[in-house]
Amino acid sequence: MSKKVLVIGEAKEGSLRNVTFEAIAAANIVSDGGEVVGVLCGDGDLDEMGQEMVYHGAARVITISNPELKTYTSDGYGQAVYQVIEDESPEGIIMGHTAIGKDLTPKLASKLESGLISDSTEVVAESGNIVFTRPIYSGKAFEKKEITDGLIFATIRPNNIPAMERNDSLSGEVTEKDVEITNIRTVIKDILRKSSDGIDLSEAKVIIAGGRGVKSEEGFEPLEKLAEVLGGTVGASRGACDAGYCDYSLQIGQTGKVVTPDLYIACGISGAIQHLAGMSNSKVIVAINKDPEANIFNVADYGIVGDLFDVVPKLIEEVKEM
Ligand code: FAD
Numbered sequence: 001m002s003k004k005v006l007v008i009g010e011a012k013e014g015s016l017r018n019v020t021f022e023a024i025a026a027a028n029i030v031s032d033g034g035e036v037v038g039v040l041c042g043d044g045d046l047d048e049m050g051q052e053m054v055y056h057g058a059a060r061v062i063t064i065s066n067p068e069l070k071t072y073t074s075d076g077y078g079q080a081v082y083q084v085i086e087d088e089s090p091e092g093i094i095m096g097h098t099a100i101g102k103d104l105t106p107k108l109a110s111k112l113e114s115g116l117i118s119d120s121t122e123v124v125a126e127s128g129n130i131v132f133t134r135p136i137y138s139g140k141a142f143e144k145k146e147i148t149d150g151l152i153f154a155t156i157r158p159n160n161i162p163a164m165e166r167n168d169s170l171s172g173e174v175t176e177k178d179v180e181i182t183n184i185r186t187v188i189k190d191i192l193r194k195s196s197d198g199i200d201l202s203e204a205k206v207i208i209a210g211g212r213g214v215k216s217e218e219g220f221e222p223l224e225k226l227a228e229v230l231g232g233t234v235g236a237s238r239g240a241c242d243a244g245y246c247d248y249s250l251q252i253g254q255t256g257k258v259v260t261p262d263l264y265i266a267c268g269i270s271g272a273i274q275h276l277a278g279m280s281n282s283k284v285i286v287a288i289n290k291d292p293e294a295n296i297f298n299v300a301d302y303g304i305v306g307d308l309f310d311v312v313p314k315l316i317e318e319v320k321e322m
Contacts, residue, residue, distance in 0.1 A: 001128075002034035003152070005092035008081055009040040009053055009061075010100055016040075016049050018203050019096030019156070021056040021163035026123045026156050027094045028057050028164070030130050035059045037088060041080045043070035050174035057164040060173040062088075068181040071191075072100050075184045078107050083179050085112065092152035098202065101155045109153055117145050117154040121260070121281070123161060138254060138277035158203045159260045199233040201250065206232025206263045209252055209279070212239035213268015213289065213308055220246055222312040223267055229319045235259065235279075237269045253278035267308040271296030288312065 005027040009020040027036045038053035038061035040046050050061035064080045081104070085093070095101040097119045109116040122133035132145050132154055201207065208227045210220050220234060227234050236250040252259055254277040264282035269275060271287070271294055279285070280299050287300035288308045297303045304311050
């Protein structure tokens with residue numbers, strides 16, 4: 001049965017995050033030929049980004065521009081999106097499983113007295129039902145879930161559901177909605193440190209991750225060079241972060257970021273269970289470690305036993321010659 005499905009878009013530093021397009025693709029599966037409506041909150045002119053959502057498969061987009069939405073607060077975004085939900089009465093809502101998605105969607109689900117399927121890695125239509133697949137037990141198993149009654153509300157893990165090809169011949173209305181936002185209890189006074197420069201770790205297609213084996217801050221330099229030639233970004237184990245070799249914003253794992261790039265190269269990382277929880281669903285895993293017994297080799301598709309300071313420069317040269 002065709003449905004109206006809302007997609008809560010997300011922008012970072014003036015551009016839409018790729019997971020917004022992936023959410024639109026998922027919403028098109030859920031809508032089953034119905035209407036996919038984008039919602040975008042922020043401050044200033046959101047028209048162009050709204051149009052991008054249309055080019056990626058949203059039938060129309062509602063933008064809410066308000067100075068109170070310049071930076072994310074759960075009060076501000078919660079009120080804005082809730083008012084759109086009240087107006088539109090969608091049968092489904094999809095959002096990226098990002099830091100903002102993880103904060104906003106449970107708040108909305110509780111207000112709507114709805115269930116929520118979080119962190120889905122696959123969405124398929126199976127004989128009239130929408131089935132979501134999501135990892136459990138820190139990625140060691142997957143469960144399939146469907147909502148049989150009420151609102152279909154789900155978040156999707158970045159980098160898992162392919163976005164639809166951008167098509168600028170698609171047309172759809174982008175309309176601005178006025179929303180009253182009151183009683184914001186959180187004030188963002190200052191952003192002291194940006195989470196990362198360049199490619200967002202959770203959306204990166206290639207990640208070169210360093211562990212305690214890199215031995216120092218300078219030890220990350222060859223990894224940065226390899227990331228550069230492969231068009232990727234650098235991540236880290238908690239061991240490397242705890243040792244002060246890099247910023248905690250790079251931490252991957254149970255208490256860090258969960259990533260699913262196409263290629264994950266683990267350099268000098270032992271493969272503790274808490275690290276695997278954040279990266280074991282990567283599509284291709286390469287491990288470089290001088291200990292042949294290191295646990296990381298148990299999840300690796302390709303393993304190189306050797307000193308990362310010998311292996312990584314050789315890889316850089318090989319890639320440059322390709
Ligand atoms: P180590 O375990 O010390 O491994 C270093 C590896 O480098 C070794 O295998 C060694 O053989 C190899 N090596 C050394 N020199 C070289 C060289 N020159 N070339 C090649 N290989 C070399 N960890 C996370 O990563 N993410 C998390 O989110 C996380 N959350 C946690 C939550 C909790 C509640 C707890 C208790 C722990 C958590 N940890 C997490 C920590 C985790 O248990 C490990 O301590 C950590 O992952 C180890 O980091 P590491 O692999 O870099 O270091």
